[in-house]
Amino acid sequence: MVYNDMALKGVKFSEEHKNKLRLSKLGGIGNSKGKHWKLSEEAKQKISERQTGSKRSKETKLKISLASKGKKKSKEHKNSLRLATLKRIKEEGFGFQKGHKSYLTEDSRKKISDANKGDKAYNWIIDRSLKSYPVNWTNTLKRSIRERDRYTCQLCSKQQEEKIFDIHHIDYNKNNCNPNNLITLCRSCHMKTNGSRNKWVEYFTNKKYL
Secondary structure: OOOOHHHHOOOOOOHHHHHHHHHHHHOOEEOOHHHOEEOOHHHHHHHHHHHOOOOOOHHHHHHHHHHHOOOOOOHHHHHHHHHHHHHHHHHHOOOEEEOOEEEOOHHHHHHHHHHOOHHHOOOOOHHHHHOOOOOOOOHHHHHHHHHHOOOEOOOOOOEOOOOOOEEEEOOOOOOOOOHHHEEEEOHHHHHHOOOOHHHHHHHHHOOOOO
């Protein structure tokens, strides 16, 4: 039986029927048992060529996310995704995340570093960043603060070993080198204090030395 466009107008197809029509156009094979469909190699190639270089809209990404929510991937599927990601890293040189660690290529790290240097940094403050330290900011002063704090980071309690700990200005004023305004921090904890400065000022102002 032949249907024309007028005859089909207003007709609603089931999802199963839509899949059959889609697969017939792509060259797919299979049936609806268990709602599993198999695609021929030719069909896979057509889909791959069609999607290469295309960008999904936010709406499409949201639909895919909602459709995938709650579904569990098989070990084979997870492994195929992992291999595809590794292939892209090798070919395109981009990074991926595993747990809480980020694995980046050297090229990607350099690009990120260059994009966040100097006035490109998110916490760049021109007056503060360009100001030099006063004459009384000496190695002797810094060593005395470390000794006072027993060579212990006043945030994480780590003991100084090979790497010398930093001396942090509690009020972020480089000219205020009063010992009461200085505190010992390891490099990692010192980096943390670059953000949420008001919070850290209050924290270290009320803190007792370890």
